[in-house]
Amino acid sequence: MNEALREALSAVMDGEGDDLALRRLLARSDDPALRAAWSRYHVARDALQGHTAAVNVDISAAVRQAVDAEAAPRRPGGNWRSVASFAIAASVTAVVVLGGRELAGVGDPSGAAPLASPVGLVNTLGASPVRASYGARPAPALQPAAADAYEELARQRLRLYSQEHAEQAALNTPQGLIPFARVPEINR
Amino acid sequence: MRGGVAVLRWLLALSLTATGSAALAQACPATNPEAIALLEAFARRAEAVSYEGVLTLQRGNSLRMMSLRHGVADARVSEDLTLLSGQEARIVRGEHPLDCEHPGHRLLRLAVAPEQGACGLAGHYRISTAPGERVAGRHAVRLLLQPRDLYRYGYVFELDRESAVLLKGTILGAGGRPLEQFQFASVSVGADADADAERPPAAVIHQAAHPHPALPREDGDSGLRWAPGWLPAGFVATDAAGVHSVHRSYTDGMATFSVFVESLGEALRPGEGVVREGSTVSYTRGLTLGTAPVLVTVLGEIPVNTARMVADAVRQVR
Structure with a gap:
């Protein structure tokens, strides 16, 4: 994993990702080292929330899906906002942060796309409690212990x-x- | 100490050669001459000036007051810092030769005078100047260091216009948010500084350590051989800690962080813990190195994400 990629990952994890950082990550989401790093951060955070870690979830696919959904053209009658890089960055962070069970359903053929519209915002400063929700689904509760x-x-x-x-x-x-x-x- | 400095230079040159190939391949980023001149005064002259005064350190809602004395005689610096609020404690460093150069200071000087493409600080911060404030009754010039990447914080220093002594410093996090600030409330500089001024009482007096730059430091054995698999660009080891050492520290000339590796009897459930105070972060993570369960802690004045990435990359070595 090269330095630019590391920095992009750092930026997105820190909630400071801009379009460029995000594009870098997505462009290289097939990079095994990037996926591994992404996965490790995710496992750490996942464990923090008391989930049993689902280690091998392919996060990049979920991210692509999330971004594709965000980037989809305005739907008639829908209330899609125009695509703001911040919203995408937030959803990527949310994906990384929430991970685990939430993502385990992503590849499930019966599962509806669960990552449609992140309305909550992640507290991106480190491992503080996470507040986010996907659509109507509540964020997983922290296990304080x-x-x-x-x-x-x-x-x-x-x-x-x-x-x-x-x-x-x-x-x-x-x-x-x-x-x-x-x-x-x-x-x- | 001269021999030590020579060895240290050599070690540093070696580490710069190993890690700084990108920096070597291109010229140092242009820094305006005014900023270079101020940085030079700060890096070379300020250390040789005597000063003493009372200063505050503000971190969030907590404010610490202390008196600081920096006395120079016969090319040696004697310093002490006495806490005036909270704990009754004093830290003392005596007779530190002016020419004893540690890696952090070296990186500061390289920004002024690059050597063989090594730019020191200038490679990782945008350095500029601005008109300063009035601090402790003295006029200051502002030195700004903005990080070029997201791995480190920004710094705003108010330097005494006459002597370049550091009068006030602010450490800035993401978006220019101040994380902590120290500043003199009153200060005497140069001939006005009274080297024999009576010091406040202190129940605890600590002699600041001076790890020999080139001899392996022996202060605890982690029980395994480990190495940082990744360091943010521009950071170098501060001393010659052995591969078994519990603790190692790194600096880019402005920031430092320390990595601690403790062997555990049994594996912890994976997870991470973060505590922040001012610009300091303590990041703790349960990991397995090879088959050995360990607790890795990264402690320093760096963003939490840098700490996380460093902890994540700690590796066992053969």
Whole structure:
């Protein structure tokens, strides 16, 4: 996976994807490395939500489908908005974030296209609780236990490792000793 | 220390050769001469000026106050930072030679004077200047560093017009949103700085570490050999941590992040946890390296997505 592709993935995952980032991803959605990375991020987030991970779901296909649906011409009587890159980026992020069971139905021949119109928005800043819904279907609920456990680990590590990190930051950024002021509790 | 610096330069040159082929293939991006001149003053001169004062660090709703002293004598820097609110603690670094150059500082200097196509910071930030504010009663010039990609944050520094001492710094996230800010409330620069001023009391006094740039750091064994499979462009190792080390740090000259790998007795259910404070993110993830269950933590002043991608790429090595 090349750097431009990584950056495009990063952008879309961060909710900052523009047309270009999205086009890059879609153009290369057959790239096994990209699919693998995409899948790994998705598994991590999926697990965060307490789903049993459906690891091998082909997300790129789902994304294509979502984008095709978005890009479909205005339907008579429908209330399709014109295609805004942000809406597409949001739906891609939602696909990546929600993943799992939601996507497992995508390839199912009996399943109606479930990704038609993302109306909710994903909180794209990392692994915070996700709020999104597809059409009338509610977003899967978070299972607090699993998510909280990892967040607690991250909090503990922040306390545990901040000083060690600050030692390096103080020597390698132009901020002098100021990085130590970020340490929750200074130890001898 | 000179020998250490030489080895460090060599290590750095090596890592730049290995990872910077794209940068080598093309000239450094053009930066306007005014910005280069200010960056040069910041990179080369400010460190050699004595100053002391009281400053604040604001992160979200929390505000920390501290006193900082930076004294230079005989080409050696002695610094201390004493917290004035919250914990009674002081961090001290004594007698740090001005010519002891760590990789982050090296990347800052490369932006001023590129060597063999290595542009340092300039390859990853757009550097510019603007008229500055008045900070702690002094006039400042603004130095802006806008990231060229999404892997790092932006910086706005207010530098003292006379001495280029850093008076105020703001770290900006996506969309220019301020994540944290530090600034002097009062400061004395140069001859006015009183090297013997009485320091506030502190219950905890910590001597800042100075890892030898070239000797393997031995501070814990993760029990397995690991390597980062991917680093965002422009980041290099800050020291010579061994392959078994629990902890390694990387810098692009502005930002740093540290990766910690802990062996676990049994595998955790896959997942991730994120905690943010100001510009700092702590990202923790349960992974399996080979057959070994591990907990990987990426901690640093970088966007969460960069942390996630770094954690995702940690690999076991033979």
